[in-house]
Amino acid sequence: MKQGSITNRFRWYILIPLLSFAILLSFMFFVLFKNYATEYQQNQLISQAQNISEALSSTSTHMSMGGMGMYLRFLYQSMEEEVWVVDKDFQILTRGRGAISYQQLPEEAKQLVTEVFEGKSSINEGFNLYLDDESITVGTPLYVSSQIVGVVLVHTKVENVDTWVNQGLIYLMISLLIGMSISFVAAWLLSKRFTKPLIEMSQMTSQIASGKTDVTVNYRYEDELGTLAQSLNHMALQLKQASHQRFEMERLRKNFIASVSHELKTPVTVLSGAIESLMDRMVETEDIDSYYEKMQRNVFVLKRLISDLLELTRLDSPDFTFEKQRVDTYKIMEHCLFNAQFSGAEKKIHWHVDVKSLPKILGDEDRLTQLFTILLDNAIQYSYPDKVISVIYRPEERQLLFEDEGEGIDEHDLPHIFDQFYKGKSEQGRGSGLGLALASKIAKVHDLDLRIESEKGVYTRVIVQFGGNS
Known part of the structure; x- marks a missing residue:
């Protein structure tokens, strides 16, 4: 087994889910952040429109439309947004755009003005045709003596919101890169820590396969790998004991054969010598009975030895009953x-x-x-x-x-x-x-x-x- 393969696979098993989760989380965060930024900008515009409306309301009793125009030009010096005022006769006051007829406005823009005259603040993008760029328009009622006498419209470019969102996106990407870098390092360290005992176990099994049983895996955690390590160590110990027992059995077998040969040698030698002497008529007549007695005694020794060996074999058999x-x-x-x-x-x-x-x-x-x-x-x-x-x-x-x-x-x-x-x-x-x-x-x-x-x-x-x- 290639030692690096399982480590690399384990790293990818960690990184791919993390990367997928990070991308999904980043996308969700981006959408939420964009919605939040847009909503925040709209609330800011509504607040500005209401402030302008309150300022105009407090001065409208003694200020003409021309005076309002001067006031609007003063506001432009401190604001990036563009402000329009629509009076109750639907005349539109703007800065430097000339006369704009209410009748020329798109239906969406007219609907916004109508909603505001009903006393509701509203948001719309229907004025984009009359502005230099894509924009958001917020309308709020202009009150005089608790009566709606006009509408204050505040326009802001969409790019202002996009700039804020893009800055957030840049910070998000930087955070994502830093997080992925940390995740990669963590995955590398974890994979090394996790696969080290597996590699040791693989090396251990290779050594056992080559006949070396005096090996162990040093892994002490009580988890699945710990159970596997204990099983391998137990297996190695059993194989070592089996090897020792096999060696001991071989030694006993050789000793057994040598001992049986030795025990059989003496009576067989006596019997062989006695028979040869009797056949060659080398024994005196008065000694023949003595020779037969020795032969009988050694035959008894052989019978006793064979009987004991057979009995031991039967008793050692696992099937003996x-x-x-x-x-x-x-x-x-x-x-x-x-x-x-x-x-x-x-x-x-x-x-x-x-x-x-x-x-x-x-x-x-x-x-x-x-x-x-x-x-x-x-x-x-x-x-x-x-x-x-x-x-x-x-x-x-x-x-x-x-x-x-x-x-x-x-x-x-x-x-x-x-x-x-x-x-x-x-x-x-x-x-x-x-x-x-x-x-x-x-x-x-x-x-x-x-x-x-x-x-x-x-x-x-x-x-x-x-x-x-x-």
Whole structure:
């Protein structure tokens, strides 16, 4: 996208309405001002005509028409307007225009004189034929002893009004130019301010498209652009997290393949070597049973590893479901403890058991058996000989505890203890590293929380926290 295009469009979007509005407003103002100027000039003429009429009225009782002519000539020295007087005999007195017959006046002019003799001031342009230029004429009655004895006509050139209007128009155009200049500067600044975050967002999306997700838009206003900026920042964060997760998944995949290969390598190597030795008849007769026993043990390891991998895959699947039934965890634990006592006999394990108040929960009996068996087997495997393993249920806290007195777990290993194939330094060569990962998955689908506390060389405590499905 061309960066300047949206800025220019935005400027024109502001300027065109402003310019249209300014022109319309200027036209309306001009019309109103012209009407006002004309009306003001007419009112001034009426006022002048009335003043002249009052002056003539006060002197007309002892002044002849000739005296009025002298008075009119005196007025002309201080006025730009031209003044006529029409007496009751319709004789017209003017300055230097000679005799003008009333009968020669146009009908519009006669109508004005007639209206004024009726006692009304009036305005007309019907005298233009007898004047040098276009003019406006105002007529007002001339009173003597409250009787209308004549009409005072005051003429003024239209150009006097036009001059005033033109001056106003010049001021209006200057104001319009100044206003448009200010509007242009304001539009330029506003467009820069408005389009800057849009340009930043465009650049941000281009960077994201090129694979760079560590980018943000710094826009803090709570408006539509702010919402868009927050959405883009959230999208960038999600893409960054997705990229990290993809990298982590790839790392886990490689580690998974390496771990599976490593776990399969030992039993497969043993089986391959034993089979080759038996086929080549390199094994003494008395050792054949021992070879078969080793082969059977490694086949069991392979079956257990494959079974655990398949179970983990099923539990990780988003489509995984199982039919939950109300099961008695006490009976399940009783069965698992019965088997564990035989497994721990070789190490002379002592048992402290208090699980009679274990609740019934919704779940799968086989998988809960698998969960408890894994935790008991781990406790036996890592306990010191001739020590106590405690299995206790605390009904107040809804917690089931498995605690052994044994090797414990290094502090830096605890955060990874539920990772697939993870083994601490002290566990290398022991087990597949899938037991606790599988136990964690089984606990999760049963709304159980699994956590471990340990002190190296002292104890390990596994806590199963029951949720709300019991």
